[in-house]
Amino acid sequence: MGMTIAEKILARASGRASVTAGDVVEPRVDLAMSHENAALVINQFLEIYEGTGREARVWDPAKIAIIFDHRVPAESAKTATNQKKIRDFVAAQGIGKFHDIRADQGGICHQILPESGYVLPGAVVVGTDSHTTTHGALGAFAFGIGATEMASVWALGIALNIEVPETIKVIVNGTLPELVSAKDLILHTIGRLTAEGANYKVLEFHGEAIRNMTTSGRLVLCNMAVEAGATAGIVPPDAETLRYLHDVAHVRGTITLVRPDADAVYSQTIEIDCSQLTYQIACPHTVDNVKPLSEIEGTAIDQIVIGSCTNGRADDLAVAASILSGRKIARGVRMLVFPASWRIYDEALKRGVIADLIGAGAVVMNPGCGCCLGVHQGALGDGEVALSTTNRNFLGRMGNPKAKVYLCSPAVAAASALTGRISRPPQGVKNDEHFEFPSHDNQACLEAC
C-alpha cells in the first residue's frame, strides 16, 4: 500500500519498511529545537537523570538547536536568568546550533532553522513550540512537543510512542490573484477546516498553486497548519525546495526528496481554486473566525504589526514597503515591524526596504517574536484593536485580554496602516515574491556597485 510523506518519513526514522496511520512508532529525531523554554527542558532533563546514577548528557549535541527569540533582549531579570542558565547548559553540553542574541546569527527559531540549512527534506524535527509545523515547508515531518517530552528526546534521541497520523490532502489549483498571498490561502483553509478540523492529522499540500509558490509562502502555509489543529503541515519537496536549500540555506551535498506515493491513502481530500480567492481576515478571538476583507472593511485599527515566524520574511517586508514607499501611515496609528531574522533585516536594509518603512512612520524593532505573544514590546491598551500578520488572535494574545487582534497578510496590513482602517491593498503594487537573500553572485554585484 502506498504511503503519504509523513508515513514514509516515520517509517524510515523508525527503521521499518512501511507504516500506516494508527501505527505506534518511535522515530529517531534528526533535529530537536527549543527557545527560551529550554530553561524548563533543562529542569525536566536533569530530573530524568536524578537517581539513575548516570551522568546527564544529551544524546547528540549536534542535533539540538536552541534559539533565543521569544524575549530578546531580555525584558526582565527572570528571563535574563533563564537565558543565562541555558547559555551555561549549551556550553557544558557542547550544543552546536545555538543562536544567541546577536545581530550576526539571531532571529525567530522558525526562520533560523530553514535559513541556516538545519532542516532537510525527510527529516524528523521536533520543537518545543507549536509552530514547529513550519518546517514541513521543506518536506520534513516537523511537530510541536512539550518541554518534558523534549527532555525525553534529549535523553533518548527518539520521540516516544508516536501514533502515525492520518493525512488530509489539500489540493490548491489555479493562480493566486495579484497581492493575494499564501497567508490569505491558509486563513481561508483554516476557516474551512475550523480550529480543530485537522486535529491529530497532517496537512499535505498539493496542486499548481503550491508548485508555483516560493519557499517563503510554503513556510506560511505550514506555519499555520497547527491553527487547524494539525500535527504537521508538509509540502512535497521539489525543484523550488532544492533552490532554497542551495541558494538561501547554502546546503551542499546530495539531498534526497521524499515524496508521497501515487497510491497513498488520505483520510480526506480538500480542493481549493485559489484563482477566486480574495483577501482574508481572521477576526477576534479565534483563528478560524475568518471573513473576506470586504465584510469588515473600514474597521478602525490602533496598531499594525508586520512580522513573526509567519510573515516577517524579506518578501513580506518588501511588499509592505512598496505600498508604503513615499507615503505616511495614518495619524493615530502606530506600526511595528519585526523582521524574522537579522539576516532578513540586513538584506532589507541594503535594499532600501527599511528606509521606506521608517520613512512612512513605522517603528522597526529588533528581530524576534516581539509583540506576537504579548510578553515583550508592543502591548495593546484596553479597548485597542490590532491588525497583525502574526498567526494567533486568542483573547489576551498581545498582552491584554481587553484588546482585539485581527490577522491578515502583509499587503493588507500595510494598506490599512495608510488609512487607519482595515483596507484593501492598492492595485499595481510591485510584488517581488522572489525577494529573499542575494545568491553569491548578487552579493558580489551589490558589493561591486
Place this chain on the structure above:
Amino acid sequence: MSTSSSPRTTTRLVWKLADDISTDVIYPGRYMATVLPSETPQYAFADLAALNKALVTGEIPRGSAIVAGKNFGCGSSREQAASTLKGHDLVIIARGFARIFLQNAINLGLRTIVCPEIDGEAGDELEIFEDRVVNRTSGNSFPTVPLPRSRQAIIDAGGLIAYTKQRLMGLMGPMGPMGLMGGPTP
C-alpha cells in the same frame, strides 16, 4: 473494556468553559518566564480573574472538575498550561482536547477526560467511571473516549519523567515492560 460499576472518582463541577479555550487563556504568555512547575499554579487562568481568584484562594478545593467544550488547550505548546492546572489538582473533562496540550497533560500526570457530550452546571456532582461520566445532579450519563493508546505506557508509569527514566535504564521496551511489546530502546 468491561463496564465498571464503582466510580474511580467523585468530584464537583466548579467551572464551565466554552469551546477552543487556548493556552493563552489557561496560562497567558506574559507569565512564561516562570517555568518551574511548582511556581506556575498562581497564574492559572490569569485573565479570567474570578476563576483565577477562586483557585489561588483555595475557594475551589483541590480535586475539583472543570468542564470545557471542544479543542481545550489549543494553541501554544507551553507546558505551563498543564502544570498550572496540575498544581491545583484539577480534573479537566472536555468535549475534546488539542493534541499538544493533551500530550503535556498526560506527560505531567494532569487528569484529563475526553467526554464528547459532557454537560452540567457549576455545583453539579460528578462521578467518573472507567468508561463514562455520570452527572449525579442532572442524572445524565456521558460516555468517555479512552486516552490515546500510544500514551498508555506513560500513564501507567505515572508520567513521562518516570517513564523515560525506566527507558533510560533499559527497564522498559516500547509500549510496556520488556518482552511484552518488543525489545529495548533502539
